[in-house]
Amino acid sequence: MTAALRFDPIRLPETCEQLRKEVRAFLAEEIAAGTFDPHKPNREDTDAPEFSRRVGAKGWLGMTWPKKYGGQERSFLERYVVTEEMRVANAPTRRFFVADRQSGPVLLKYAPEHIKMEILPRICRGEICFAIGMSEPNSGSDLFAAKTRAAKTDGGYLINGTKIWTSSAHIADYMIAIFRTSQPTKENRRHGLTQFLVKMRQPGIKVNPIGQITGQYEFNEVVFTDFFVPDDHVLGEVDGAWKQATSELAYERSGPERFLETYYVLTELVRAVGPNPDTRSAEGIGRLVAQLHTMRRMSVSVAGMLHAGKEPVVEASIVKDIGTVWEQQLPHRVRDLAAFVEETATNRETLERQLDFAIKTAPKLTIQGGTTEVLRGIIARGLGLR
């Protein structure tokens, strides 16, 4: 018996490399046209609706979904390539990313046919934005503590309560949220939560923005007061959302976005030190590149497992744990190394501005998408310790 986890060296097929070139060319055009500045991660215009539509027109949203819903029936590995190129270029993906990665797949699996036909093609066209309603005040990672109630009424449910830390709720058209439909049982404390599709910007929903320490407004408090959700907006099993939610998490946790969020400071450091670095800078860069390369190989490997129809929950948790700890430390390591960068480096100002933002961003990276502590609990369970 071995507890070791294998990450087989998956190679991205040739089709991926062709696609990668197309994505790079597209992003270069967008940058040239002034849609976004790849050297300025702390922009204010991150919801870029027109950019979303152009990405949709390229066929890069809902890539893996069936064609009848507007998808392309392309592989999970091809989607992986698009995601990492967007992330590395610092493209404004906030408006479509959640829908593409998580909400769409949930709808595909659990929504009734007429809702799939109505909504999925619009996601693929880049027209609509999704938010995820999980956390509540005083619950956070502890989903069992969720209290926001969905009470059965004629033809649907009445929602009362508050979701919080809901990224993009202020621009979202829809939210997929978990509400309490009944109390947990003694035998199963995971019982009683149900997943719903919520149409935003309607009476009964109030979205209050919450400022972040980066100076940005990205997440929100969402208050529901006697908000009505029709029966056909229940996603999957009533009272059975826990299992549904957890099986989706491998998609959320192992992707390239989980170790590339602060990547831009590394590129800018390499630019600043120039072609002939001193030994200290060279060693620092070499280690960071080796760590990055290893994580990416693990992440690609998990993508290969997902592609093969597996549910690599523990492996995905390992990638997220190592990846987010790394991207959190990266700005600080780059700062260490940048201390000796020449005053005359042409991009010194850019590097400093980026570091300022990345250092402010860093604290959230091990919190979003499952805290480090929760992930290590999942890994420990995988090792047979709990």
Next chain:
Amino acid sequence: MAESDNIVVETAEKIFADLADPQTINNDKRDSWRAPLWQALSEAGLPLSWVPDDLGGSGASLADGFALLNAAGRFAVAVPLAETMLAGWLLAQAKVASPEGEMTVLPASPKDRITLDANGALSGRCRGVPFAKAAKHFAVLAHGEDGAMIALVDASKGRIESGLNVGYDHSDTVTLDKVQPVTIKPAPKAFDQTTLMLMGGVARSLQIAGALESMLDISVRYSNERVAFEKKISKFQAVQHNLARLAGESAAALAAATSAADAIANAKSFDDEVYLEAASAKIRCAEAAEKGGGIAHQVHGAIGFTMEHILHRYSLRALAWRDDFGSESHWAVELGRLVANRGADELWPLVASR
């Protein structure tokens, strides 16, 4: 141990389980396990895995040989299996046939250099040569006026100063003073000392990854047995989180090492992509040996710090293997220079090259 999916690894694991059981070896103070283990490995043709049939070897694929090294790491095998495999591989690059018996490879550090003079004699000093004292022959990469040469040298012609690495395995200084080789031939085009170091580094990476797999195994097992404060220590969240980190380090080491092995096995030459893979593997596996080994010892408490316990067979050897064929510091500087030299905008294309 991990299930094997090929015949070479299956054969090796059977031999390791029978003749290289870490607990048995650890209890045996007279080294009486060494000869039968080597004999069984030799009879199975494993030390010359990477040598083609017509040069005296068993002609296994590069991929199978790498998998064998990973299995050897899982048993912390302390005979010159990896070294003989590397020596045979080096000799085969110049179509030099491999002799029987233990071999090792010179140089084992990127800083050392062997030169070939006009009389066809080899000179130079190489430190940290693994198992030189046990070797009957050396496979030598030398530099002559016409470029890189690959030579087979009778080990008795060299002067050997004994040394031990951190893991108590022989790591010796070898001096060649105008030594005439048994055979010497030109290395293939573009084959240089860096090529040898990259190959040796990946071999060591796979061994380190294997040792970490075993450290994770025995640490998880121990945490499920050991009771403290009236609970199994595996039930303490702090211990669980430490073991989760060890699993992460073990997984990262294995991923980096197998990815590099896969890159070498499928590449036509030791290009930039192989360089990135191999250097990264050595750097990341060395870091994992330090972090992961530290956790394994923490979980085991005082018992793991004793010679009687088998943990040190893995932890110290993994630490020792960091030093061979270029330490992580060496490769980090080299990789950093390569990246800086190619320029900032080429970094991502390099990382995302496969």
